[in-house]
Structure formats: structure tokens, C-alpha cells
Amino acid sequence: MVAGGIVCETRSSCESFTKHSVPPLPTRPPPAPGVRRIHSIIDLWLGEQLRRRRQALGLPLQQVARACGISVSLLSQLERGLRSISMRTLGALAQELRLPIETLVRNTRYSEGEAEGAVARAGTHRRIDLGDKGIHKENLTPPAASGGVQMYRAVIDPGGSTGDDLFLTHKGEQVGYVIEGQLDLFVQERLLKLKAGDSFCYGGDMSRRWRNPGQTSTTILWAITCSPG
Known part of the structure; x- marks a missing residue:
């Protein structure tokens, strides 16, 4: 298990480490200057x-x-x-x-008759390549989804990143799973080092940035809630 970027051998040792050694991440912080x-x-x-x-x-x-x-x-x-x-x-x-x-964007049409958009077939997902950042994202959400949750698959090239500056998005929660590769996730400048098999979460309005520090591509599955306001 991982606590604050530290791998723990057992659940009890991880809970003990987290309780006594790592302060919890603050929630819903005010935007810092420059973020x-x-x-x-x-x-x-x-x-x-x-x-x-x-x-x-x-x-x-x-x-x-x-x-x-x-x-x-x-x-x-x-x-x-x-x-x-x-x-x-x-x-x-x-x-x-x-x-x-x-x-800018590769947008293909969904197949007609797929339960009115309840199914999005392989090869029909909208894809955006953030070329100079080394990030390639696919929106896996079927078109009939209500919009409360969006699902993405991101492939990050070696050295690819969101940049050196922290950023914020909308309120809501974001949950991710590292399918392969490595990810350095900075949440309010606290570094979480993640690898294949690790999952993570943070509030959408928590300042963050991330990068692939490895020599191979990193693949992340992201689920993002779309809370209003």
C-alpha cells in the first residue's frame, strides 16, 4: 500500500504511518497566489x-x-x-x-443504433493530443451518459507533463488508476510517487500538476465528477 508516496507492507503499518507520520491533505483550500x-x-x-x-x-x-x-x-x-x-x-x-x-482534436462519429448512445465502441472515442506536453487523452464516456461523471484514458509520453505551474479546475472529485508506467503527482506541492496498480484521488479544486518521470509511457484511467458551481 502507499501512504504519502511511501509503500507500506501491510494495511496496519500503512495506517500507522499515515496516522503518526503524514499530515492529511487539506481539503478545499483557497487558491494560492499564482495558481x-x-x-x-x-x-x-x-x-x-x-x-x-x-x-x-x-x-x-x-x-x-x-x-x-x-x-x-x-x-x-x-x-x-x-x-x-x-x-x-x-x-x-x-x-x-x-x-x-x-x-487540435480527432472527433469520430458514434455508431448509429448503439442503444441511443449508451455504448461507445473502440475507435469512436474523441481524442485530443496535447502534443507539446506529451499527453494524449481519450474521452471514454458514452454520449448518453448524464454528464455527472466523465471517464478518460490518458497516455503520457516519457517526460510528458502538465507543466511546472500548479493549476485548479472545477469543484468535484477526480479518481485515477495507473494502468502502466509511473506518475509523479504534485497536490499542493506535495509529491506522490505512483506506479502501475496504484490508485489516487483529489478534489478538483485542489492545486496540482503531474508528470511522467519514467523512460516508458504511462497510462492512466481517470474518472471525474462534474459537480456544479
Whole structure:
């Protein structure tokens, strides 16, 4: 078992170590100065790509927002990863910025007649490659799901990471399972070293970052609750 990044031989020794040696992680902390609050790491990456492309073309926010039929405020939030982007808006922005949408997201249609979207077959999951971060994510959630829980499969290249800065997302809980490889998970700058077979959880509004410190790819299965507010 693992307690605070330490592997324990038995449940009793792990509980004893945790009780006497490791202070519990604080819950629902206030955002620390300099910590970025974003909607998700995917939204942050997409926003970065759109902002870099817009700036490279020398286009002001107002011009791009007007051409895409959205407000300047919304475009600013999208570029900073504060809002999720719809496929319709992403398509409009990609066209305006002359950016092939295939470089941002691979989106395939679900098979018709699959119990009205209750089943998502292999090869039909929406995939986003965060290329410069070495992260590849698939949304495994069937389209008929209520939206209360989202499930993702993430493959992290050797050395891949969310970056050096801590970030926050929405309220809710995130639970993960390391299928293969290694993961360094920083929760409020506390390092948890994880390996294949380990599981973990944290609040969505707890500051964090993560990376693959190994020489092989790391695969994570993530379940994320989507609490309002």
C-alpha cells in the first residue's frame, strides 16, 4: 500500500504511518497566489494553441470574436482555459485562424443504433493530443451518459507533463488508476510517487500538476465528477 508516496507492507503499518507520520491533505483550500484556475488541462492546451495562432497572425481578439460570432469575453476565457469549447465554436475558430481542426482534436462519429448512445465502441472515442506536453487523452464516456461523471484514458509520453505551474479546475472529485508506467503527482506541492496498480484521488479544486518521470509511457484511467458551481 502507499501512504504519502511511501509503500507500506501491510494495511496496519500503512495506517500507522499515515496516522503518526503524514499530515492529511487539506481539503478545499483557497487558491494560492499564482495558481491558475482552469476548466481542464485539455481546455488549457486548446486555448494556448488558439492564442498562439491568433497572435502569430497578428489578429486582435475583437476581430476574431466578431468573425466567429462569439463575445470577446468568451474568446478570452477560452484562450485562458477557463471555459470548455464546443465543437461548433472550435470549428469556427479553426477556420478563422486557418488552423486545421485535425491538429487540435480527432472527433469520430458514434455508431448509429448503439442503444441511443449508451455504448461507445473502440475507435469512436474523441481524442485530443496535447502534443507539446506529451499527453494524449481519450474521452471514454458514452454520449448518453448524464454528464455527472466523465471517464478518460490518458497516455503520457516519457517526460510528458502538465507543466511546472500548479493549476485548479472545477469543484468535484477526480479518481485515477495507473494502468502502466509511473506518475509523479504534485497536490499542493506535495509529491506522490505512483506506479502501475496504484490508485489516487483529489478534489478538483485542489492545486496540482503531474508528470511522467519514467523512460516508458504511462497510462492512466481517470474518472471525474462534474459537480456544479
